[in-house]
Amino acid sequence: MTKWLGQLKKLKGVTGILVLLVATFVYAMFQGGFISWFLFYLIVPLIIYSLFLFFYPLSKVEVERTIETRKVYSGGKFSATINVKRKNRFPLLYVSFEEKVSDSLQQSTSWKRMTFWGMKREYEWTYEMEHIPRGEHVLEGIIIRASDLFGWVQKEVFISNTKTILVFPNLTEMVYIPIESRYDQGSAASRIQVMKDTSMATGIRSYQPGDRVSWIHWKSFARTQTLKTKEFEDRQSQDLFVLIDRTASPLFEEVVDLTASIMQSIVRHHASSAFLSIGGSRLYIPAVQSEEQLQRVLYHLTKVQADLTRPVEQVILTESALAQATSLLYITSNLTYEWIESVQKVTQNLRVCTCFVIKEKETKLSSEENALNQFAASRGIHVHVITKDRFAQAFMEVSRS
CATH class of the missing domain: 4.10.810 (Virus Scaffolding Protein; Chain A)
Structure with a gap:
């Protein structure tokens, strides 16, 4: 029908x-x-033209899309150029072009264009989408609409040209200072960087993907033509464990941005951390230390939503990955008494627990929040209230405490 x-x-x-x-x-x-x-x-x-337009094969138009913006970050600008070609010069009067996008981009603007095409065979159109939200978005294709002078005959065709674009979280360059690290041979805490001591080579092993070029044993390669990697004394006995809170919050985007920035800073400084994200989907990576693993985390944080329906303190009670954590970094916008009690129940070997609690700029803590922070401190949990403009100094805030 x-x-x-x-x-x-x-x-x-x-x-x-x-x-x-x-x-x-x-x-x-x-x-x-x-x-x-x-x-x-x-x-x-006019009627003859309208009849010709009615039978005109608008679907034979060729469309090419060129992405002008290589990498897009949350709230940024996305630009693309549409090139439309046809094989004849039939005069087209009022023609409109529209980029059909997924529902996640429906709020964006400036992806429509109306023009007097005339007899040209080719038309090029560049559009921009501003304030594009974080996530995975799909450009489905181009809708072309043509009309005669008075709108008596209107034609519309959809030309599929699917392209997926990723809008990454905003990444902040950070001054990285390890929260806690120590040698395997001792138990005293020290502020040394969590990385391999490259001044103390202990042997060589087969090359593995992710090993840095500076670790390759070139003399062995010259003899055997097989890549070998130097082995160093490992100064790391306690990797950081990063946990993100995916509870719905007005500051959830800031939570994602800070988490992504921290993970990038850890990897770029040759350190390592575990990463856990729980919600509608779960992602756990025991050790994030290579660029490939970092990109996996960033891809997850690009698509992640605030879809944790149960209280986070209930979820972590059944999370076995947290049981062996010794240095925990929790990123949230709403710390609770229940979370503090739950994390102490589930983590048996926890030595250091740090919480970044994100707040709006110039927001003053209430008496209840101050009492909560004091309660956390009494349980050995270090709480740092941080605003978006202070993300770059996040690790320095921890080192000064």
């Missing part, structure tokens, strides 16, 4: 202009005179 209605709608314009042609001809025949025949001959070319 819907298909038949669509066909009738397409024929509506043609039927109308044919009725108009017959009506003006009958009027000229019975009325006579210069004016009536002038009106008839004036309408004839």
Whole structure:
């Protein structure tokens, strides 16, 4: 039934202009005179053009899209150029182009264009989307609409040209200071960086993906033509464990931005951390230390939503990955008494627990929040209230405490 209605709608314009042609001809025949025949001959070319437009193969138009913005970050600007080509010069009057996008981009603007195409074979159009939200978005294709002079005949065609774009979280360059690290041989805490001591090579092993070029044993490669990697004394006995809170919050985007920035800073400084994200989907990576692993985390944080439906303190009680954590970094916008009690129950070997609690700039803590922070401190949990403009100094805030 819907298909038949669509066909009738397409024929509506043609039927109308044919009725108009017959009506003006009958009027000229019975009325006579210069004016009536002038009106008839004036309408004839317009109707002929409309009929040609009705049969014009608009679907044979070729569309190419060129992405101008290589990497897009949350709240940034996205730009693309659309190139439309056809093989003939049939005059097209009013033509509109629209980029059909997924629902996640419906709030964006500036992806429509109307023009007088004329007889040109090629048309190029560049559009921008501003304040594009974080996430995975799909550009589905181009909708082309053409109309005659008075809108009697209107044609529309959708040309599929699917392209997926990723809008990454905003990444902040950070001054990285390890929260806690120590040698395997001792138990005293020290502020040394969590990394391999490259001044103390202990042997060589087979090359593994992710090993840095500076670790390759070139003398062995020259002899055997097989890549070998130097082994160093490992100064790391306690990797950081990063946990993100995916509870719905007005500051969830800031939580994602800070988490992504911290993970990038850790990897870029050759350190290592575990990463856990729990919600509608779960991602746990025991050790994030290579660029490939970092990109996996960033891809997850690009698509992640605030979809944790149960209280986070209930979820972590059943999370076995946290049981062996010794240095925990929790990123949230709402710390609770229940979370503090739950994390102490589930973590058996926890030595250091740090919480970044994100707040709006110039927001003053209430008496209840101050009491909560003091309660956390009494349990050995270090709480740092941080605003978006202080993300770059996040690790320095911890080192000063």
